Amino acid sequence: MTNKKLALVTCYFQLNYGSQLQAYATQLLFDKMKVENETICIDGLQSEINKAKYRYFLSRIWDINTVKDKWATIKKVIAIYTKGNEYRDSIALRKEKFKNFSQTKFHISKIYNSKQELANVAHQYAAFIVGSDQLWLPSNIEADYYTLNFVPDNVSKIALATSFGISRFPKQQAQKAARFLERLDFCSVRELSGQKIVKELTGRNIPIVCDPTILFTAEEWSCITKMERFVNEPYLFCYFLGNNPEQREFVKRFKQVTGYKIVQLQHCDEYIKSDVGFPDYAPYNVGPAEFVQLIRDAEYVFTDSFHASVFSLLYGKRFFTFRRYNNDSIVSTNGRLYSLLSMVGLEERLLMANEDVKLCLSMSIDYKNVHARLASLREFTKQYIRESLSQSDITYDNY
Numbered sequence: 001m002t003n004k005k006l007a008l009v010t011c012y013f014q015l016n017y018g019s020q021l022q023a024y025a026t027q028l029l030f031d032k033m034k035v036e037n038e039t040i041c042i043d044g045l046q047s048e049i050n051k052a053k054y055r056y057f058l059s060r061i062w063d064i065n066t067v068k069d070k071w072a073t074i075k076k077v078i079a080i081y082t083k084g085n086e087y088r089d090s091i092a093l094r095k096e097k098f099k100n101f102s103q104t105k106f107h108i109s110k111i112y113n114s115k116q117e118l119a120n121v122a123h124q125y126a127a128f129i130v131g132s133d134q135l136w137l138p139s140n141i142e143a144d145y146y147t148l149n150f151v152p153d154n155v156s157k158i159a160l161a162t163s164f165g166i167s168r169f170p171k172q173q174a175q176k177a178a179r180f181l182e183r184l185d186f187c188s189v190r191e192l193s194g195q196k197i198v199k200e201l202t203g204r205n206i207p208i209v210c211d212p213t214i215l216f217t218a219e220e221w222s223c224i225t226k227m228e229r230f231v232n233e234p235y236l237f238c239y240f241l242g243n244n245p246e247q248r249e250f251v252k253r254f255k256q257v258t259g260y261k262i263v264q265l266q267h268c269d270e271y272i273k274s275d276v277g278f279p280d281y282a283p284y285n286v287g288p289a290e291f292v293q294l295i296r297d298a299e300y301v302f303t304d305s306f307h308a309s310v311f312s313l314l315y316g317k318r319f320f321t322f323r324r325y326n327n328d329s330i331v332s333t334n335g336r337l338y339s340l341l342s343m344v345g346l347e348e349r350l351l352m353a354n355e356d357v358k359l360c361l362s363m364s365i366d367y368k369n370v371h372a373r374l375a376s377l378r379e380f381t382k383q384y385i386r387e388s389l390s391q392s393d394i395t396y397d398n399y
Contacts (some may be wrong), residue, residue, distance in 0.1 A: 004032055004035035004126035006394070009146060011133045012106050013042050015098045016268070017291040018213075018241075018307030022132050022223070024105055024288070025212035026301035032396040035389065036388040038136050039106045044113040049143045056142035072270035073245075079271035084376065090284040091267070097287030105224070115150040127156035127392045132190055132211050134165030147180035147285045156392035158186040161209050167193040167335040177201055186382075186388040191264070191339040208339075210383075213307060214374055218314045220298070229297045231263055231281065237298035238264040238279065239308045242324035248357045250353040251302050252278075252343075260299050265291070306336045313374065315343060315368045320351050320360065343377065344370045 001305050008030075010023035023039065030037040039257045042049075054327035080088050112118040122128070135146035144150075148157045169177065178201040181187060188209040198206050236258070238251055255262055264279035265286060266272070274284075286294065295301055295311045301319035303309060321341065323334050343348050346365065382399065389396050 003395075004124060006035055007033075007038055007109070007125040007128045008039040009128055009130040010039055011135060012039050012093065012102055012108075014133075015095060017288050018305060020098065020101055020288045021307060022212050023052075025215060026103075026129070026131060026267065027106060028223075029212060029215055029385070029399070030396075032397075032399040033385075033389075034373040035394060037107060038109045040118065041109045041111050042284060044111040044117060045118070045145065048114060048372070049145050052143040053139045055389065056139045076267065077269050079267070083271065087267075094286060099355070103291065105289055109236050111394075115145065119150040119152065122151050122155045125155065126394050127158055127389075129158045129160055131169070131188075134163045136177070136194075137165040138170050140179070141173045141176050147176075148184065149180050151184070156186075156388075156394075157184045158388045158392070159184050159188055160191040161211050161381070162187055163190045163336060164194050164197055165336075169197055174201060174211050185392070186384075188384055191336045193335040193339070207380070207384055209295035209384050210377045211306075211310060211372075213310050214314070215315075215378055215381060218316070219294055221311075221312055225293045225296065226289070228291055230283070230286075230293045231297065233261060234299045235261045235263045235281070235297075237294050237301045238262060239268075239301070239303045239305050240264075240272075240275075240322070241269040242304050242322075243270065243274070244304070244322065244324070244353070246353040247304065248274065248278050250351070250355070250357070253357045254302075254360075257361065258299070263294065263298070265294075278362045293397075294381045295304045303335075306340060309337065309340055313340075313370060316365075316371075318365065319349060321349055322353055344373045346370065 008023075008026055010026055011019040011342050012023035014020065027037060027039060079090060081132045112121075128148050130146050130148055134140075140146050141203045146162070151157050181198055181204070182203045187198060187204065189198065189206060189210055190208065192208060193342070195206060195208050198204055236251060236254060238248075240247055251262060261280040262278065263281045263283070264275065266279070266282045292311055295317060296315045297307060298317060299315050301308060301312045302322070303319070304322045304324040305314070309319065321337055323337070325334055337350060338347075341350055349365075350362065351360070386396065386398075
């Protein structure tokens with residue numbers, strides 16, 4: 001049996017609540033299993049990865065869906081320089097909270113200055129684990145890092161709940177995807193759509209496992225949260241990444257009926273003009289830990305986010321999830337929302353935003369059943385991990 005470390009290839013550095021929390025959950029799992037691990041430091045690899053991504057986006061410059069998706073990022077950068085000091089300082093405060101979380105919560109490896117340099121020392125690791133998050137988006141396949149193509153054939157490669165992020169795959173990336181998927185020693189995905197993609201491209205039948213954040217109960221997540229409330233009065237918590245005004249209008253109607261104040265995390269993926277003046281409170285000193293607290297203590301949660309939906313389920317919250325994209329969009333990530341809610345039998349929590357508020361208030365959730373389903377999925381996922389580690393000759397403690 002080996003005593004080498006696991007190499008975790010995750011999106012721990014991304015300024016996104018779900019990305020950092022799922023990366024932390026991946027590490028926490030192996031910590032609890034007493035398997036020594038470290039997260040591969042992105043600092044020396046980022047420029048190589050970004051150059052490949054830029055080339056991909058330039059090749060898609062005439063694709064309207066890709067342009068729309070990237071325009072949100074461009075708008076966010078423009079806003080920092082045009083919306084005044086208060087906005088710029090607020091975004092900087094949030095960025096600092098993310099940076100602090102990534103620097104204090106992760107076991108980070110030494111810096112590798114290229115994928116080739118990392119490949120040269122790959123045998124020093126027991127296995128490479130990639131996941132979860134949307135790490136197999138077409139742009140990431142072109143960047144060729146989360147594919148683990150740099151890892152030699154005789155070093156174990158394990159995919160844990162990794163997501164393609166989309167339901168339909170562009171033909172251009174299909175062949176590249178088939179090649180790297182066939183090299184993985186153990187492969188699992190987070191959604192039914194991902195399972196279908198792998199089957200179509202490789203013929204492999206692979207399991208659907210849960211996102212790493214689901215592997216821990218609300219009680220276990222208290223390891224990163226503070227006991228005291230972030231907001232001291234009852235509130236409706238909003239975390240919308242998409243620019244869909246009708247969803248905000250739905251929350252306003254909800255506020256009129258309930259009388260609760262609105263707390264919103266604003267401008268996370270893009271600057272959204274219509275959000276200005278929408279909430280009663282718009283805090284920016286919110287890192288991943290505070291994000292979990294805001295969900296934990298909310299009366300209701302409204303979101304178009306997969307991970308906000310996950311933590312709503314873990315904490316037994318009354319919540320409503322909305323589609324972020326039109327279903328026919330190639331950049332749509334709605335699939336993971338459908339998959340999550342159907343997995344726990346709560347498809348009716350996915351709203352269009354034109355529903356009757358009083359009817360929605362009367363909707364109940366059987367959390368005993370929901371948590372039993374999550375526990376079953378949790379155990380199935382842990383079994384997949386145990387088998388992957390055992391067959392990779394890696395010792396572990398049962399957790």
